[in-house]
Amino acid sequence: MRQKLYLDENVDSTIAVVYQQHAPKLITYLRLHLPLREDAEDILVDIFVAAMENQTFSTLEPVQQRQWLWRVAHNKVADYYRLVAHKRHTVTLEEITDSLLDDDELAPEWLAERSEEHTNLQMHVQGLPEIQQKVLHLRFVNGLRCADIARMIGKREGNVRMILSRTLNLLRSIYERH
Numbered sequence: 001m002r003q004k005l006y007l008d009e010n011v012d013s014t015i016a017v018v019y020q021q022h023a024p025k026l027i028t029y030l031r032l033h034l035p036l037r038e039d040a041e042d043i044l045v046d047i048f049v050a051a052m053e054n055q056t057f058s059t060l061e062p063v064q065q066r067q068w069l070w071r072v073a074h075n076k077v078a079d080y081y082r083l084v085a086h087k088r089h090t091v092t093l094e095e096i097t098d099s100l101l102d103d104d105e106l107a108p109e110w111l112a113e114r115s116e117e118h119t120n121l122q123m124h125v126q127g128l129p130e131i132q133q134k135v136l137h138l139r140f141v142n143g144l145r146c147a148d149i150a151r152m153i154g155k156r157e158g159n160v161r162m163i164l165s166r167t168l169n170l171l172r173s174i175y176e177r178h
Contacts, residue, residue, distance in 0.1 A: 014058040019048055022069050028148055029070075033077045037143050043076045124174055132167040139164060 023044060030040035050072055051057045051065075060068060125133060131153070138149045146164065150157040 015048065015052050018051065018065055018069070022066060023048070026069060026073050028144070028152070029073060030077065031142050031144060031148075034080060039080065043073070043080065046076055047072050121171075124171060128167060128170075132163060135160060135163045136167060 026047065027040055027044050030043050031037060034040045034043070047069060051069065054068075057065065057068065125136060128136075134153060135149060138144045138152065139146070144152070146160045147157050150160045153160070155163075
C-alpha cells in the first residue's frame with residue numbers, strides 16, 4: 001500500500017524542516033538500493049514516521065538528526081531485503097510451476113526469444129561509453145528523473161537529457177538495421 005507523508009501545522013516544525021532538508025537525498029539513496037519506486041517512497045515515509053514517534057529526535061543536534069535518519073534508512077533497506085529473502089524461501093516449486101504454465105508470455109519459445117533480445121541489448125549497451133551506460137542505468141533501472149541523475153553525475157539536466165536522447169536514438173538505429 002502506497003503511503004504519503006503529509007506535514008501540517010500539527011506536526012512538529014522541526015520534523016517538517018528536517019524532512020525538507022533530507023528527504024530528497026534519502027529518496028535518492030532508497031531508489032538506488034530498492035527495486036521499486038513505491039517501496040522507496042514507503043520506506044521514506046516510515047523513516048520520518050519513526051522520527052516523529054521518537055521522543056528525543058527533535059532534541060538532537062542537526063548533525064545527529066542526519067546521522068539518525070541515515071542509520072534508520074540503512075536499517076530499513078536491510079530489513080526490506082531480509083523480508084524479501086524470507087519470502088523468497090517460502091515459495092513452493094508447485095506454485096512456481098503453476099504460475100509459469102498459466103502465463104503464455106512465459107512459454108519456452110517466448111522466453112528464448114526474449115533472452116536473445118536481452119542479450120543483444122546488453123551487448124550493445126556494454127559497447128556504449130561509460131557515461132551513457134550510467135545515465136541509462138539510473139534512468140531505466142533505478143527510475144530516476146533527469147534532474148536527479150544530473151545531480152548525481154555532476155552535469156546539467158539539459159546535458160543528461162541530451163545524453164539520454166542520443167543514446168536511445170543510437171540504440172534504435174542499431175535495432176532498425178538488424
